Amino acid sequence: MVALTERVQNRLTLTVEAIAPHTQTLRSLDWDRSRFDIEFGLQNGTTYNSFLIQGDRVALVDSSHEKFRQLYLDALQGLIDPTAIDYLIVSHTEPDHSGLTRDLLALNPNLTVVGSKVALQFLDNLVHQDYQKQQVKSGSILDLGQGHVLEFVSAPNLHWPDTIFTYDRATEILYTCDAFGMHYCSEVTFDEALGPIEADFRYYYDCLMGPNARSVLSALKRMESLGPIQTIATGHGPLLRHHLTEWTGRYQEWSQAQTKxxxxxxxxxxxxxxxxxxxxxxxxxxxxxxxxxxxxxxxxxxxxxxxxxxxxxxxxxxxxxxxxxxxxxxxxxxxxxxxxxxxxxxxxxxxxxxxxxxxxxxxxxxxxxxxxxxxxxxxxxxxxxxxxxxxxxxxxxxxxxxxxxxxxxIQKMKSLDSDLDKALGRISGGLYILTAMKGDMQGAMLASWVVQASFEPLGFTVAVAKDRAIETLMQVGDGFVLNILEEGNYQPLMKHFLKRFPPGADRFAGIKTREGSNGSPILVEALAYLECEVVSRMECSDHWVVYAQVNQGKVSNPDALTAVHHRKVGNHY
The missing domain is CATH 3.40.50.360 (Flavodoxin domain)
Known part of the structure; x- marks a missing residue:
């Protein structure tokens, strides 16, 4: 593997590595990218992955973001004379994967651009010049020689309508662009360990693939007609090789649940x-x-x-x-x-x-x-x-x-057995308000399902309903504040945060706050506060159970007690 710049010198770096016979990846590492379209507050940056396949003829699968122009073109020219590249396969036309198409055409006017019908239509409006093109769809074949027979799979809406997958029969690599990807920047090329990346994998799915669950299932079905798949070469994050069954199984499970x-x-x-x-x-x-x-x-x-x-x-x-x-x-x-x-x-x-x-x-x-x-x-x-x-x-x-x-x-709440409902309601909890701020985004919610979970490090769990606005701001690595309400002095804060806020409303209008060290609001009138960082999340049907580590906190009145919440029923708040 060759590193073209040092991370300590430049937070945009690029690595080149052989991943199979006659196949290399050029991975553009964007260490500091903090937001990617609707995926807010990325904790681990992202990558833009490009691939060079050299048979008797040569194909480049995707390019890179224009911010990597010089780094990428220098690296590519270090591997091959651009005029020797026969095909540029555009998996889809968002600029993070096709941003250097015009540059490549300038270096090689004879380059044939391969893509879906919709992708080529989009490219016509992007490059503003004549170029050689080849339209492909599911079942189309491109033979590069030396066994590198490329088969294409239409995968619309993953996550643009022009997306195609490319399967190389020689190396058994499936190039999927956005699908199965994640925003995770690391010099480690493959998915060697599940733990460090599975939260980013899920967050990426929820933001980009979950709303296209039917299309995910269709793509998975089409993948079954291909030969054995040894590697999924994604457009973002590490390439998937060590845990393929796990990753594809999760896509299948999540998408089936969504479409039901x-x-x-x-x-x-x-x-x-x-x-x-x-x-x-x-x-x-x-x-x-x-x-x-x-x-x-x-x-x-x-x-x-x-x-x-x-x-x-x-x-x-x-x-x-x-x-x-x-x-x-x-x-x-x-x-x-x-x-x-x-x-x-x-x-x-x-x-x-x-x-x-x-x-x-x-x-x-x-x-x-x-x-x-x-x-x-x-x-x-x-x-x-x-x-x-x-x-x-x-x-x-x-x-x-x-x-x-x-x-x-409402019907579901009424369907639970009344005795069971009342018994479950006897589980009591304290009264807390979660607050979070990330860039221009803010969130707050009243919580009562909070339990200390560890001594070393100090940590607790809190259950957050999936449809709560603040849930987006409580991903792994995010900071937030747990504000603890005081017995006999909680009604004004509770009343305020129980309100149904319209979309985009300021949750803290009229409330006294000060900024915590992690940037989240601390409620001045709360009994105590804890500044926390999300360590892990566990999915529980209609809630996420969030485990957070406590970094610091303070009590304003040592003699006061925490407000306690007693419910009469257990199947709604």
Whole structure:
């Protein structure tokens, strides 16, 4: 393995390593990246992985982010003369994987770009020049010679509509781009140990793949028709070789659980316009936190007859505003969508922020004229989306999901045996408020399921419902504060944080706080506080049990007692 720069000198580094016969990876290591689209507060940076396959002919699978331009091109030219590369396989066209396509075409104008039909359409709008292209789909073959026969698998919506997988029969490597990836930066190339990376693997799935669970299952099914898979070469994070069955099994399990939901929301977006794809993904993530299934639909690539089949199955629709003068395909799709919607369906709207958006009020008026119920205030994006905007999208999606499932939730609470319900309710707990701040994002919630769990190090567990807004801010490595309420003096704080905050609302308006050393708010009127860091998370049906290590804390009144919460029933708060 050759390191081209030292981490201590430059937080952008690149490594080159042989991973199989005639096959090398160029891994661009972005050590300090702290946010990636809707994945907030990355703890371990990320990588952008590219692969060089040399048979009688040569193929490059993906390139890198443009921030790595010089590092990447220098490394590539150290391996091969770019004019000797026959094919550039574009797994999908997001800039972190295709950002150097124009540079490669400048070095080698005879390069043939290989991609799905949709990918090549997107690239036409990105490179703005003529180039040789080869369209592929599931079952297409590209023979590089010396046994390197490449077979392609269509994998739309993982997580863009243009995604393809590439399988090399000679090395039994499957190149999957975003799928099975994670944002984890390390000089270790492969998944040698599960423990250090499984939290990042799950978080990545929840943010990007969970809202596309049906597409995940379809891709897994198509993978079965390929030969043996020894390595999954992902676009982000370590390559998967040592625990393949575990990783693919988790994708299967999580996706099956998600698609079993009886309620489905369609999220309609325009993949290559403005920030439509990222905003839609954030809203979809919020919806899935409630256990509602999501169907992601790209208005640019979906045929009207397919819309007819999809819309009838939906309980709700989320629509991103199209351009002021949308292409005919989008205009037709939008008209079809509104014509098919019925008055029993809820709708949510968001501004894609593409620079020339149709006013969102015009689309809102059309939805109301169609008799649709508006589930959350339209999300108006007036500038490049910030962390706060993505959090607003996430919370709006959760509100929509909760609104659609509220009747089922009430029915479920009533279904538990009354004696058991009352007995379970006799488990008491203290009263606490969790507070967290990360960049522009904030969160708070009233908690009572808190238990000390260890002496060395000092630690405790807290149960956080999956649909709580603060859950996003309590990933492994995140800091937060546990504020302990005082007996006889907890009502004002409890009343405030029991309120149902609208999406994007300031949880701390009117509350006295000061900033903790980890950046999270400390409630001045609390009895005591503990500054904590999330060490691990365990999934428990509708909650996450979070284990946190305590770093510091203080009591304001040593003689006071903790407020205690006594419930009458045990099947809801």
């Amino acid at each position: 939901a009886s309620t489905t929301v369609g999220v309609f977006y325009i993949s290559d316009y403005g920030y439509s794809d990222r905003l839609s993904q954030a809203i979809a993530h919020g919806i899935t936190k409630v256990g509602v299934n999501v169907e992601m639909v790209d208005l640019r690539t979906t045929e009207p007859q397919d819309l007819t089949e999809i819309v009838g199955t939906l309980a709700g629709l989320v629509i991103g505003t199209p351009p002021n003068q949308p292409p005919e395909t989008i205009d037709t799709a939008l008209s079809t969508l509104l014509a098919l919607a019925n008055t029993k369906q809820a709708v949510g709207l968001y501004d894609s922020y593409g620079g020339d958006d149709e006013p969102i009020d015009s689309l809102l008026g059309k939805c109301r004229d169609a008799g649709l119920k508006v589930a959350f205030p339209p999300i108006r994006v007036k500038e490049t989306p910030s962390e706060a905007i993505y959090q607003l999208c996430d919370e709006s999606g959760t509100d929509l999901g909760q609104w659609l499932t509220r009747d089922k939730a």
